[in-house]
Amino acid sequence: MTTTLIPTTARTASPKRRVKRERQGPAWVFLSPWVLGAIVLTLLPMAVSLYLSFTDYDLFNPPRWVGLRNYVQMFTEDPRYWRSVTTTLTYVVIAVPLQLALALVVALALKSMKRGKAFYRSAFYAPSLLGASMSIALVWRAVFNDGGTVDNLFGTGGWVNQPGWALLAVALLTVWQFGAPMVIFLAGLQQIPAELYEAAAVDGAGKWRQFLSVTVPMLSPVLFFNLVLQTIQAFQVFTPAFAIGAGKGGPADSTLVYTLYLYDRGFVASHMGYASAMAWVLLLVIGAVTAVLFRTSRSWVFYASEGDR
Amino acid sequence: MPGHRTKGFWSSAAALALCAMVAGCSGSGESVGGGKVVLRYTWWGNPDRAERTEQALALFEKQHPDIQVQTSFSAYEAYKQKLATQAAGGDAPDVMQLDYRQIDQYASGGVLLDLGEQKAALRTGEIDAGLLATGRLDGTQYAIPQGRGTETIAYDVKAWKATGVPLPGRGWTWSEWADTMRALAEKTGKPGATDPGQSEDAFEVWLRGQGKSLYTKGGELGFTAADLTRWWTFTDKLRREGAVSPAEQTTQLDGSVENTPLGRGEALSDSNWDAPASGFLALIPSGVALAPMPSGEDGTPGQYYKPSMFLGVGANTSHPKEAAQLVDFLINDEEAAKVLGATRGIPVNDSVRKEIEPQLEDFDKTVADYQSSLEGTLNPPPQAPPSGDNALQTTFQRDYDQVSYERMSPREAAENYVTEAKAELRS
Numbered sequence: 001m002t003t004t005l006i007p008t009t010a011r012t013a014s015p016k017r018r019v020k021r022e023r024q025g026p027a028w029v030f031l032s033p034w035v036l037g038a039i040v041l042t043l044l045p046m047a048v049s050l051y052l053s054f055t056d057y058d059l060f061n062p063p064r065w066v067g068l069r070n071y072v073q074m075f076t077e078d079p080r081y082w083r084s085v086t087t088t089l090t091y092v093v094i095a096v097p098l099q100l101a102l103a104l105v106v107a108l109a110l111k112s113m114k115r116g117k118a119f120y121r122s123a124f125y126a127p128s129l130l131g132a133s134m135s136i137a138l139v140w141r142a143v144f145n146d147g148g149t150v151d152n153l154f155g156t157g158g159w160v161n162q163p164g165w166a167l168l169a170v171a172l173l174t175v176w177q178f179g180a181p182m183v184i185f186l187a188g189l190q191q192i193p194a195e196l197y198e199a200a201a202v203d204g205a206g207k208w209r210q211f212l213s214v215t216v217p218m219l220s221p222v223l224f225f226n227l228v229l230q231t232i233q234a235f236q237v238f239t240p241a242f243a244i245g246a247g248k249g250g251p252a253d254s255t256l257v258y259t260l261y262l263y264d265r266g267f268v269a270s271h272m273g274y275a276s277a278m279a280w281v282l283l284l285v286i287g288a289v290t291a292v293l294f295r296t297s298r299s300w301v302f303y304a305s306e307g308d309r
Numbered sequence: 310m311p312g313h314r315t316k317g318f319w320s321s322a323a324a325l326a327l328c329a330m331v332a333g334c335s336g337s338g339e340s341v342g343g344g345k346v347v348l349r350y351t352w353w354g355n356p357d358r359a360e361r362t363e364q365a366l367a368l369f370e371k372q373h374p375d376i377q378v379q380t381s382f383s384a385y386e387a388y389k390q391k392l393a394t395q396a397a398g399g400d401a402p403d404v405m406q407l408d409y410r411q412i413d414q415y416a417s418g419g420v421l422l423d424l425g426e427q428k429a430a431l432r433t434g435e436i437d438a439g440l441l442a443t444g445r446l447d448g449t450q451y452a453i454p455q456g457r458g459t460e461t462i463a464y465d466v467k468a469w470k471a472t473g474v475p476l477p478g479r480g481w482t483w484s485e486w487a488d489t490m491r492a493l494a495e496k497t498g499k500p501g502a503t504d505p506g507q508s509e510d511a512f513e514v515w516l517r518g519q520g521k522s523l524y525t526k527g528g529e530l531g532f533t534a535a536d537l538t539r540w541w542t543f544t545d546k547l548r549r550e551g552a553v554s555p556a557e558q559t560t561q562l563d564g565s566v567e568n569t570p571l572g573r574g575e576a577l578s579d580s581n582w583d584a585p586a587s588g589f590l591a592l593i594p595s596g597v598a599l600a601p602m603p604s605g606e607d608g609t610p611g612q613y614y615k616p617s618m619f620l621g622v623g624a625n626t627s628h629p630k631e632a633a634q635l636v637d638f639l640i641n642d643e644e645a646a647k648v649l650g651a652t653r654g655i656p657v658n659d660s661v662r663k664e665i666e667p668q669l670e671d672f673d674k675t676v677a678d679y680q681s682s683l684e685g686t687l688n689p690p691p692q693a694p695p696s697g698d699n700a701l702q703t704t705f706q707r708d709y710d711q712v713s714y715e716r717m718s719p720r721e722a723a724e725n726y727v728t729e730a731k732a733e734l735r736s
Contacts, residue, residue, distance in 0.1 A: 058696075059397035060418020077732065079725065080707075146557065161557035163714050247386065248703065251560040252710040267390045269700030269733070270414070 053277035058270040070277035081278075083253055084261035087167065091241075091257055092234040095171040100226055103178040107185035108215075121186065128179035137173065137243030144169040144244070160244050163254035170255055173240040181226040188222030189215070217302040224301045228293055235286050238263070258282055345377045346631050352380070352406035352618075353388035355566060355588040358652045365648045369638045376631050385564040389699070396420045401623035403632040406653075407452055409616055412444065414696035416451040422622040424450045427633035432641055435658045443616040443693065453640055454616035456584065456654020459687070460514055461612075461679060462486075462502070463586040464578035465571065466596040472496035472577075477600035479682070483515060486603040487543070490552040493577050502578045503570050504553040504713060506544030507562060509705040511580050511602075514612050515540055517688065518605025528695035529734060534720070534727040541712050541719035548713055556713035562706070566592065583679055584617060584654045587672040597672070599679040612683075613690040617654045651676045697733040704729050 028035070053070060055063035074081050106124055110117055130136050143149045146158035159165035192215065200210045216223075238259040241249065249256025249264070256264075262282070266275030352362070359382055366378045383391065389411070395401050401420050415421050424431055433441055433453065444452035462477060469476060474492045481489075490501030505511035513523045522531040547553045554570040561568050566588035570576035579589070580602065589597045602612040620639060622632040638645055646661045650673035656662045669677050708726045711717040717725070 058414070058418070059393055060414055060420060073732075077728075080729075158557065161560055163716070246561065246563060248563075248707065250707075250710060251556065252714040252716055253707060264703075267394060268703055270393060271700075 049276040049279055052273050053280050055273045057272040057276075059272055060270070063273065066273070070274045071281075073274070074277060074281070080253065080256070080261065084249075084256050084258050087254065087256055088235065088237075088258040091167055091171055091237060092231060094168070095174040095237075096227070096230050096234050098171070099175045099178050099230060100181055100223070102175060103181040103226070104185050104223075106178065107182045107189055108211075110182075110186055111189045121183065124182055125179035128177045132177075132239060134239060134243060137240045140169065140173045140240065141244045141246075160246075161251055163252040166244060166251060166254045170237070170240045170244050170257075173244070174234065174237065181230060184222055184226055185219070188219050192218045220301045221303055224293075224297050228290060231289060231293065232286055235282065235289070345375055346628050347377045347379060348404060348628060348631055348635055349402040350378050350380050350404040350635065351388070351392065351402045352382050353385040354382055354652070355384075355585065357587055357591065358382070361649050361652050365639070365645045368642075368644055368648065369635060372638070373631070373634065376634070378635065386703075396623075399625055401625060403623055403626040403628060404635050405621055405623065406455075407619040407621050409443070409619070410694050410696075410699050410702070412452055412619060412621075413446065413693055414699065415621065416446040416449070417696075420621075420624055421451040422624045422626065422629060422632075424453065424622065424633065424636075427622070427629055430630050430633035431637045435641070435660055437657065437659065440616055440657055443690075444619050444621075452619035452621040453636060454657055455618045455620055455640060456616075456651070456657055457614045457680075458582045458584050458617035458654045459612050459614050459680065459683065460510060460580060460602050461583045461586060461599040462578050462580050462602060463571065463589050463597050463599055465593050466598045468497070468577050468595075469493070476598075479601055479686075480608060481601075481603050482606050482608070483518065483543075483603040484606065487547055487552065490547060490578075491550060494550070494552045497577065500551060500554045500558075500570065500576045502553050502576055503562070503580065504544055504548050504555075504559045505580055506541055506548070506553075506713065507559050507706045507709045508580065509702050510582075512537070512540055512705070514602045515605075516611065517613070517691075518603070518609050518611035520605075520609060522691050524691065524694055524698070526692065530727065530730050534723045537723035537726060538720045541709065541723055544709075545712055545719050556710070556715075559713055560710055582615075582617065583676050584651060587652060587676070590672050597675075599675060601679075601683060610687050613687050614680075615690055655680055695734055697730075701730055701733055704733070 052063055054065060054067060056066045056069075057063035110120055110124075113120065127136075141160055144159040145151070146161060148158060150156060151158050156165075159169045196214045196218065197210055200214050205213065236259055237257055241255045241257045241260050242263070245251075245255035245260065249260045258278070259282070262275050262278045265271045265278065350366075352358075354362075362380065362382075366380065370377060382388070385408075388406075389408075392401070392405060392411075396415065396418070407415060424433075431453075433450070436453070440454055440457060441450070444450055444454055464477070472493055474489060474496060477486075477489065493499075493501035505515075509523070516523060516532055516536065519536075521536065525531045544553065548555065548559075554576055558570045558573075558575055566572045566579075566581070566585060569579045569581070571579035572589060572592045574593075578600075579586075583599060586597065586599060601610075604610045620636045622629060622636065626632050639649070640656075641658050641661065643661055643664055646656045646658075646665045647668065649656075650665075650669060652673075655677055656665055666677055705726060708717075708722045708729075711725075712719050712722045
């Protein structure tokens with residue numbers, strides 16, 4: 001880009017660029033595993049699924065072109081589709097704020113700890129490593145099942161068999177994995193210069209005031225990063241809903257989140273075309289939600305480097 | 310830095326594991342273990358069936374020292390999904406167990422081998438012609454039924470007798486059944502049965518008892534929303550009265566006997582297919598007996614002999630002959646039949662059956678006696694269900710969940726189901 005703007009430097013820069021290009025050979029060699037993976041395992045399947053989304057494909061017979069029928073059916077003739085959308089939105093709205101709030105609170109507590117910080121940091125992080133696994137989700141189901149721990153302690157009955165509560169059990173499994181955002185918050189907190197707190201203290205600000213006026217704005221880029229990341233992940237929740245909803249999104253479709261219904265349409269009902277269409281709608285929605293988050297971020301995310309603006 | 314070293318170690322370990330996985334996946338189709346032909350054989354069932362199958366396969370491997378059989382099994386729901394994915398990826402197992410519902414889809418989708426090509430290795434002469442024909446599509450034999458099954462009401466004998474309520478007998482009607490469940494619930498405080506509203510199979514029996522059917526000959530829906538409304542109103546009322554299992558129990562059904570209310574000790578009976586009912590014995594050691602399904606109010610029987618658990622060979626198998634030999638062994642070998650008993654239904658090979666029947670023990674005998682008690686009283690089976698039925702079974706259960714959790718009225722849910730079913734059958 002600089003070349004077009006400032007032709008003089010472009011001329012002097014061109015030999016250098018040639019050198020760079022010559023050096024790109026080895027770079028591509030080292031990149032090739034990733035590039036191959038990206039093409040074969042991500043880009044090609046995506047292209048195929050885009051094609052399939054306009055077809056009727058039952059896995060056994062060749063796909064048949066049906067134009068927009070899958071999309072039309074999804075939006076106008078499938079009440080269960082809309083139920084899965086509502087369920088997913090409810091889940092995102094419960095799980096993401098709870099998880100981020102918990103991550104932030106624990107990160108703040110850890111930051112001011114004098115001893116044992118490394119231990120607790122690892123301990124709180126552990127669920128993030130385990131949580132995505134099927135086995136933990138199954139344990140979670142057992143904990144919240146009839147006669148499980150929660151039932152025994154509180155006498156609430158099994159949450160996983162009550163439509164009003166099952167989704168909360170799924171959300172809590174996500175909240176429990178607050179370790180990843182917590183570690184990022186912790187790193188962010190440690191980046192905040194101590195002078196700012198000292199200056200604030202000199203100006204007579206209490207702890208709460210310091211939190212609101214120093215910590216929150218200084219941490220806002222990290223908060224934003226975590227919010228975007230966790231929102232994207234939450235929209236794609238699958239494993240916990242699959243395990244806790246006993247593979248069917250039960251009881252009464254209360255844990256039938258979007259990806260679970262997508263899986264159901266694709267692999268249980270053998271409507272791969274319909275499932276592909278659902279996947280593309282999900283991609284577009286996540287893209288749109290992320291774009292909205294980025295847009296709102298202008299009004300509340302504070303970057304220290306442009307602080308004088 | 311120690312931190313870096315650990316990271317390097319873990320990433321290389323992960324890379325190694327990944328390599329191993331990739332190698333494992335790509336190798337499975339063609340694997341040859343020590344010069345032996347390796348066959349993959351998959352099926353669904355319970356641990357009891359697994360144990361007997363392994364014993365039978367040990368016999369097969371002894372007879373054919375050059376063949377090794379690798380098996381895997383899971384519960385029906387999971388099996389169905391796994392098999393569909395494998396089949397779509399061109400990686401169907403060499404020998405696979407199939408349900409009546411899957412034959413149409415798998416045969417027309419080119420997943421199954423024409424077994425007529427393997428006549429030399431696979432004998433079908435001693436199988437009842439009508440039964441054998443159920444594995445045929447457009448004149449080609451794609452699969453062989455391993456047995457025939459019929460639905461039954463399995464009940465905990467000891468607990469039932471303790472209530473003093475008369476034991477179920479032949480020819481009871483749905484309303485007599487309902488009164489019995491009420492009486493049982495009153496005596497024990499526990500529901501008498503699993504709520505049958507969730508089961509498409511039970512609905513079919515009820516429907517046939519009224520002279521109707523799930524599907525028409527043309528593969529369209531054979532009943533109306535009004536029929537389904539009546540069925541769900543009937544079961545919903547029983548659930549509200551506590552005569553059948555509550556929603557919290559019903560929703561946990563996944564096709565395994567362990568997760569039925571009877572299996573958990575929360576109810577006295579369960580409607581199921583007769584062969585898988587053997588799994589109840591492990592859970593209720595004091596004894597399980599089988600009663601016929603209720604019939605229509607005028608005595609029309611709804612249950613039927615259904616060809617159960619077909620065996621098919623993958624069209625892409627590299628060892629068609631060996632695969633056919635395994636199918637032949639499982640169906641025609643007397644020694645195999647002795648080990649397998651009635652775990653997949655009563656044997657279909659006539660001479661094997663005659664040989665085996667007197668020797669059947671325990672629950673196998675119960676199943677055999679149950680089937681012979683119904684001989685000649687049942688109406689002929691419906692034709693193989695259209696391929697959409699595979700998905701509708703789950704939809705049926707889901708829609709009834711809405712009824713049993715009282716989120717929809719029976720009418721609303723029934724209308725939903727009929728709409729969904731019509732869309733499913735159209736595509």
